Amino acid sequence: MKQILKTIRRVLTELADEKTRESAGRFFKDTDHQKVRFHGVKSASVRKVAKEHFAAVKDMAKEDVFVLCESLWQSNYLEETSIACDWAYRFHRDFKPDDFAVFESWVERYVHNWASCDTLCNHTVGTFLEMYPKQIVKLKRWAKSSNMWMRRAAAVSLIVPARKKLFHKEVFELATILLHDGEDLVQKGYGWVLKAASESDQEAVFRFVMAHKATMPRTALRYAIEKMPQPLKKEAMAKPT
Secondary structure, eight states: OHHHHHHHHHHHHHOOOHHHHHHTTSSSBBBBOOOOOOOOOOHHHHHHHHOOOOOOTTTSHHHHHHHHHHHHHHBBBBHHHHHHHHHHHTTGGGGOTTTTHHHHHHHHHHOOSSHHHIIIIIHHHHHHHOOOOGGGGGGHHHHHHTTTTHHHHHHHHHHHHHHHHHOOOHHHOOOOOOHSSHHHHHHHHHHHHHHOOOOOOHHHHHHHHHHHTTTTOOHHHHHHTTTOHHHHHHHHOOOOO
């Protein structure tokens, strides 16, 4: 395992360049809530590295690969967390209910930026929940966490399922819990999942927005209605009389 990690980090170091590192940094706020490190490797190259080096781990036990993923998470380098997410997802056919605790631990301990949060939750956690829908109730605990990344994770974990017309009831429940969240990245997260749900249930999302528009943060509202026809957008954005 140590050799695999050493090889991954050597390859990323060889591919790194300062211009990419500086460019990547502009997408993230430099705050106590959002700390992220960069090797300076373009996303397409990171995906290629993940795919090529998966050959070294594909025959390992899922649990051992998860240990490798955890080591990648611990580095706090965006490129390494992306590879961790890629490899975890590639084992989705082997997911078991107990794996939720692993994913929850990763969000709670290692997610410090929107990119890692979304990469893990959109695909790995979202796919897990499609496989084990009874586990979805645990997202309510995430939505009430003092950790802003867990709150965002609660919402963005349902984006891909919501596009498949799944879990819309839970989408509205989570949006209600997160409705007045003070963090803009959480507002964007639950607005995003509402937008995903609107692709197949525009009427229900519009009703939700109209019912809460008086107190719903404008950031979340704009995300939620982004794919709606202009007349509905105009009605939703109009200030209450």
